[in-house]
Amino acid sequence: MAETSGVLTIDLDAIAANWASLRARHAGMGGGEVGAAVKADAYGLGAARVAPALAAAGCRHFFVAQLSEGMALRPALGPEPMIMVLNGFPPGADEEAGLIPVLNSPGDIAAWSGTGRDVLLHLDTGMARLGLTPAEAEALAADPSPLKGMRVRYVMTHLACADEPQNPMNATQAARFAALRARLPTAPFSFANSAGLFLGRDFASSLARPGCALYGINPTPGRPNPMRPVVRLSVPVLQVRDIPAGTPVGYGASWVAPRPSRIATVAAGYADGYLRSLSGRAIGRHNWQDVPLVGRVSMDLSTFDVTDHPAITPGSMIELIGPGNSADEVALQAGTIGYEVLTALGTRYRRAYTQTA
Numbered sequence: 163m164a165e166t167s168g169v170l171t172i173d174l175d176a177i178a179a180n181w182a183s184l185r186a187r188h189a190g191m192g193g194g195e196v197g198a199a200v201k202a203d204a205y206g207l208g209a210a211r212v213a214p215a216l217a218a219a220g221c222r223h224f225f226v227a228q229l230s231e232g233m234a235l236r237p238a239l240g241p242e243p244m245i246m247v248l249n250g251f252p253p254g255a256d257e258e259a260g261l262i263p264v265l266n267s268p269g270d271i272a273a274w275s276g277t278g279r280d281v282l283l284h285l286d287t288g289m290a291r292l293g294l295t296p297a298e299a300e301a302l303a304a305d306p307s308p309l310k311g312m313r314v315r316y317v318m319t320h321l322a323c324a325d326e327p328q329n330p331m332n333a334t335q336a337a338r339f340a341a342l343r344a345r346l347p348t349a350p351f352s353f354a355n356s357a358g359l360f361l362g363r364d365f366a367s368s369l370a371r372p373g374c375a376l377y378g379i380n381p382t383p384g385r386p387n388p389m390r391p392v393v394r395l396s397v398p399v400l401q402v403r404d405i406p407a408g409t410p411v412g413y414g415a416s417w418v419a420p421r422p423s424r425i426a427t428v429a430a431g432y433a434d435g436y437l438r439s440l441s442g443r444a445i446g447r448h449n450w451q452d453v454p455l456v457g458r459v460s461m462d463l464s465t466f467d468v469t470d471h472p473a474i475t476p477g478s479m480i481e482l483i484g485p486g487n488s489a490d491e492v493a494l495q496a497g498t499i500g501y502e503v504l505t506a507l508g509t510r511y512r513r514a515y516t517q518t519a
């Protein structure tokens with residue numbers, strides 16, 4: 163029977179290959195290990211499948227945002243890999259899971275002092291978001307005794323503007339990070355995200371933390387994407403109808419057929435992460451050709467003008483995301499970034515993971 167829901171294909175081999183290429187790149191910069199950001203369910207692609215595929219490729223360091231994500235990941239990864247929780251968590255909350263908290267404040271440090279546990283120490287060098295402020299980091303440098311009774315596995319910071327190589331914030335953050343590290347007790351350090359791995363040797367560290375590039379998002383916006391594509395989303399045409407010129411389509415009657423038209427209705431809407439801001443702006447793909455979306459994106463349905471595509475009939479698939487229409491391109495059409503397109507992907511698609519090994 164024809165598909166009645168969308169099919170989301172996730173290429174685990176491509177994710178593993180992307181990780182290996184970033185590891186080679188980091189080594190070429192003079193850096194050390196490369197971990198993986200698998201927060202937000204591996205950017206919407208399914209951490210329970212993605213993280214083991216990365217572990218099989220050699221990845222040993224995983225970053226999640228929340229405690230619950232780390233707890234869910236531990237059984238999938240087994241006891242060895244490091245699972246670091248960026249938002250932190252209170253001592254004891256991880257039960258026996260052996261998660262590693264990122265300490266983001268003097269209060270976090272006090273809470274974990276004397277526990278004997280492995281921790282990460284996060285310094286804010288320019289985001290004013292999480293991490294020790296420069297003043298708090300200076301105070302800790304002057305008196306590092308609160309760090310007694312725990313093992314700082316990595317001192318980390320996060321780049322605000324890594325996707326803009328010309329932005330002076332990058333060098334500013336690198337300089338602040340180096341200055342603070344030099345005054346704190348010696349520890350390995352963790353610096354670059356995906357885009358940071360394309361900024362050169364000043365951004366190498368003991369442990370890079372790429373996320374988006376693993377999933378095929380371009381870490382070098384404005385330049386050709388060096389990563390392998392990972393995601394393909396195809397949705398079935400439920401109905402095709404012929405309408406005379408002047409017929410409105412969809413909510414708000416926002417699009418009115420300028421000529422006699424064929425309209426294909428597909429099974430994906432904003433509840434599936436096909437963002438409503440794509441209304442009237444997106445393209446789908448069929449047989450390597452662009453198919454324009456017309457009218458508003460509804461909760462469960464979207465409409466495409468297939469007047470020039472007579473081969474499209476009920477049961478045909480229209481590709482919403484794929485090599486010819488990447489998550490970055492869909493994001494551009496929606497006025498957002500590829501990260502949001504991926505993390506918004508809904509739960510109603512049939513998910514197909516491809517993995518050869």
Ligand SMILES: *Cc1c(COP(=O)(O)O)cnc(C)c1O
Nearest residue numbers: 199320355356357371372373374
């Ligand atoms: C999300 C995140 C990353 C990964 O960033 P990408 O831009 O997806 O590579 C790295 N470090 C921190 C602290 C993050 O929050």
